[in-house]
Amino acid sequence: MHMQCKDVENKFIPFIDEELDYKELKAFLEHIRQCENCYEEYDFYYTMIMGMRYLENDNSKAEFTIDSERQLDEAEHYILQYKILRGEKILLLIAICAGLVLLL
Numbered sequence: 001m002h003m004q005c006k007d008v009e010n011k012f013i014p015f016i017d018e019e020l021d022y023k024e025l026k027a028f029l030e031h032i033r034q035c036e037n038c039y040e041e042y043d044f045y046y047t048m049i050m051g052m053r054y055l056e057n058d059n060s061k062a063e064f065t066i067d068s069e070r071q072l073d074e075a076e077h078y079i080l081q082y083k084i085l086r087g088e089k090i091l092l093l094i095a096i097c098a099g100l101v102l103l104l
């Protein structure tokens with residue numbers, strides 16, 4: 001799945017709200033890491049949206065940071081973990097199948 005710039009623009013808010021599914025997230029990250037325009041636009045959006053939310057909420061949440069790069073990193077980390085988990089599931093499946101074969 002490849003995203004065009006205009007597709008990526010439509011995903012800024014879902015990305016910030018962590019509502020993209022795995023495929024969308026992966027395509028989004030791949031695009032944003034290669035397209036300077038979208039990266040800059042994302043950075044701008046993120047700062048604006050999080051800044052607005054920060055002002056709307058009471059500022060007592062110590063963990064609240066406005067860091068567009070960190071959200072990208074965390075999403076990439078998630079993608080990586082997702083891949084590893086899927087790999088482990090496949091290995092487990094192979095192990096179970098092998099076990100069944102031995103039983104029969």
Ligand SMILES: [Zn+2]
Nearest residue numbers: 005035037038
């Ligand atoms: Zn782009």
